[in-house]
Amino acid sequence: MQTQKLINDGNLAVDEMLAGILAAHPQHLWRPEHAPRAVIARHGPRPGKVALVIGGGSGHEPTFLGFVGKGLADAAAIGNVFASPPPQPAVDAALAANGGAGVLFMYGNYAGDVMNFDMAAELLEMEGIEARTVLTTDDIASSPVREKRRGVAGNVFIFKAAGAAADLMLPLDEVERIARHANARTFTMGVALSSCSLPQTRRPSFDLPPGEMEIGMGIHGEPGVRRGPLRPADEVTDEIMDALLAEMGASRGDRVAVLVNSLGATPLMELYILHARVAARLAQAGLSVHKVLVGPYCTSLDMAGASITLMHLDDELTRLIDHPCDCAMFRQG
Template sequence: MLTGIIAAHPDHLWRPENAPRAVVAKRGPRPGKVALVVGGGSGHEPTFLGFVGKGLADAAAIGNVFASPPPQPAVDAALAANGGAGVLFLYGNYAGDVMNFDMASELLEMEGVEAKTVLSTDDIASAPRDQREKRRGVAGNVFIFKAAGAAADMMMPLDEVERIARHANDRTFTMGVALSSCSLPQTRRPSFDLPAGEMEIGMGIHGEPGVRRGPLRPADEVADELMDAILAEMAAPAGSRVAVLVNSLGSTPLMELYILNARIAQRLADAGLVVHKTLVGPYCTSLEMAGASITVMHLDDELQRMLDHPCDCAMFRQG
């Protein structure tokens, strides 16, 4: 996969010698710039490597399907992108990723490279509000990576890039619905059982259990259930600005995503919220899983500026 991606996007990406699982932006890293390094298991494309490029992530460490990358690829990615201003690791809150990236941070510190970490925790279905630190990072990564990448591209210092990444995470809320399972390439069997005609609300991107299972319902009713939870959690006053991501989990087509977005736009308007930006498509997938997720970021002036900052990645461009 990585060989094919490098062949398709040679103007955006390269791999360091003897570091086959590290992907680096051709025009992102530069002297004096904080290196933003993202990463995680494969199978979620275009997350993570599709967001490596100027104005977004400087490098990514890629693991096996649904598996954390080992520490060494994270070190390789960080050293290749290091501009002397420190490294920020930014990735979803999963035990394997935390363990391996923490080891990578320790190895970098031994090399004299300062490394900090921010975990994304946008999946509101994965833990109660008072235990937000236990939540998973899912499609909201797109907005969180974008904000941190813009801050780094603006040559802000490491502490400031870290602060903006945490601020973006605190204001990003995601909830999803699965309509069918996916199958891992090595087993070719469904990773969980979801009978035809049923759906699961809150399912994770690796098949982690959701919060409710029941009969498949019309798109507007599904959108309403997800938006009810997101709007309650976000608690944004009327007049607030938001960014929206309607994400396919893999096999859900654009047609169905736009049907969902019609209802989402209506719900946001009814709540008195102003949509600044909407992304629709496969941004954080789960192999061939059928289903979708909705992400809403509660913007302020700073976050809007970060989202609007130009970027040029293999699979995402802005400005």
């Protein structure tokens, strides 16, 4: 049976969504006429500033384009659902945002994104524009090796730190260093309760029987580390928090930023139930909570489930996380 969606044509879903977003947020976003899949910040890009260009597949809204704006990303390249954009939109985004101080590409660590953005970086080099890349790798369930991990909801904190650094007019070397530092200190793990379905197929992308959950599920429905019976929220939170805290290796008195993220279909009520336990566990571990985000920040279409992200703050990251930003779907200060 096909899943029910409010769409017109699965193949047009991304472009029709973009039309709606541009109509809703003209004060934040614009799009070059020749580049239908590049979205640029209205305010933010300026001469002498490193251009932070993010991007990836659609279906994760408000990631990526919702984080384009003053103080955060300068532009985003938009792919098809769950598919990396081709090189051209990334080039178009970079050219539109270029302030002459270099371009930093940031996106999640997926083979397709790496190939397409690397081709984009080569094309920019041919135009004499320096483009560097920092991959996000915050999903601790996806590999024991940091460099092989996927980038998931922790993107919002990692992009935020790098975007603030760029907004403070730091040079490309510094923005890149901070982006790597932010990524190295950000840890995410999620749980899926139901499959998402793609607009083109309108069928569940994977089979997750009733009563089951998948721990460590990726944000495209990639299978996680294990499947088991659905447990009460506190038990699920404990399993995730145990893994995150072990990875993070923080000392008592350290500060963290927290994101309790919906994968799309899970409501705020459940996210706050999770967060009650997250807060208790952090207090128990002697960690102080500097910032909390609860809501849909990095979704997987209509998947039910949630992820928890911890960013291990230091003085530098705390300042950057607190830096003001004004994006279509994320504002601060």
